[in-house]
Amino acid sequence: GAVVSQHPSWVICKSGTSVKIECRSLDFQATTMFWYRQFPKQSLMLMATSNEGSKATYEQGVEKDKFLINHASLTLSTLTVTSAHPEDSSFYICSARDPGADSPLHFGNGTRLTVT
Amino acid sequence: AQTVTQSQPEMSVQEAETVTLSCTYDTSENNYYLFWYKQPPSRQMILVIRQEAYKQQNATENRFSVNFQKAAKSFSLKISDSQLGDTAMYFCAFMKGGTASKLTFGTGTRLQVTL
Numbered sequence: 270g271a272v273v274s275q276h277p278s279w280v281i282c283k284s285g286t287s288v289k290i291e292c293r294s295l296d297f298q299a300t301t302m303f304w305y306r307q308f309p310k311q312s313l314m315l316m317a318t319s320n321e322g323s324k325a326t327y328e329q330g331v332e333k334d335k336f337l338i339n340h341a342s343l344t345l346s347t348l349t350v351t352s353a354h355p356e357d358s359s360f361y362i363c364s365a366r367d368p369g370a371d372s373p374l375h376f377g378n379g380t381r382l383t384v385t
Numbered sequence: 386a387q388t389v390t391q392s393q394p395e396m397s398v399q400e401a402e403t404v405t406l407s408c409t410y411d412t413s414e415n416n417y418y419l420f421w422y423k424q425p426p427s428r429q430m431i432l433v434i435r436q437e438a439y440k441q442q443n444a445t446e447n448r449f450s451v452n453f454q455k456a457a458k459s460f461s462l463k464i465s466d467s468q469l470g471d472t473a474m475y476f477c478a479f480m481k482g483g484t485a486s487k488l489t490f491g492t493g494t495r496l497q498v499t500l
Contacts, residue, residue, distance in 0.1 A: 303487055307428075312476060312490045360428060364488070373420065374480075374488060376430035 272296060273365050275377025282353055282384055290348045290380045292363030298343035299365035303374070304336075307360040316361075319346040353384040387412045387479050391491035398467045399499055405452075406462045406494045408477030414438075416482030419453065419460045424493075425473040433475070436460065438482075464496075472498045 272295040282288050292302055300321045305313040317338050318326040325338035335357075337349040346365075350357055362379040388411045398404035410419070421433040436444045436453050443451050448465045464471055477491040 312492045313430075313488075315487050315489075318487060362428075362430065364430075373418075373432055373435055379428050379430075381428075 273363065273375045273377045275363050275380055277380055278378060279381040280383070282382070284354055284384055285352055287349055287351045288353055288382060290350075290361055290363075290382075292346045292348070292365070292377050294344045294365045294367075294375075297365075297367040299346075300343060300368060302340060302346040302363055302365045304338065304346075304348050305362045305364065307362060307379075309360075313362060316348075321346075350382065353382070355384045358382055358384045387414070387417075387481070387489045389477050389479050389489050389491035391477055391494050393494045394492070395495045395497070397497045397499060398464075400467055400469060402467055403463060403465045404467055404496065406464075406475055406477075406496065408460045408462070408491055410458050410460065410477070410479050410491075412458070412479065412481075414481050418480045418482065419451075420478040420480065420488070421449070421451070421460075421462045422476045422478060422490075423471075423473045424476060430476075434462065467498045469498050469500075472496060 274293045276291045302319040304316045306316050307313045315328050316331045319338045319340040321340045327333045340346040363377045364374045366374045390409045417438045419436045423431045423433050434444050434446045434449050450463045452461045474493045476493045478488045480486045480488050
């Protein structure tokens, strides 16, 4: 079945540095990918919609200059957390949809980011 | 905008018993999909079951079935013959029809299956 690979699965970085998270669709082309953020014991909150070849669409309250999204190919979207701070520590999950008419979203396994 | 409400933060069920998780939603859309996702401690999101709004028949997947009440905007999940491996967070989610549509999640229900 369709697979979405997310890398890294966990990362620890120092405050002020930037971290890049990759999301790849392995056996289908995804014109649209989604980035979610999940705090402990909470639900998934959509951060942005990543569109191949164009600018991402950010949800209200999400800083586009802090969370840079690039979707340069049909199989890869990246999320870069710039100048990370401890409050950015969270679980980030990407998802993508096989453009078939009747298919669900497929999720990556998530990235646990810890900023020290 | 769509909203999804899960009113049960935590549920507990004994092994082999049946449990029902509640979900209500609000939308003005006619073409949409509803989902239940399971998130075990590994935090991987696993699709449990999906329902197309245009289908009157309730979806079933082995031990999992839904009670979809479109007029009432209700979408409950029934787990039969509960197993220890069913212990997880369960999220109800809404998606508007269309290839680029995003998921809107409820707040989740933590299900504990006990011996």
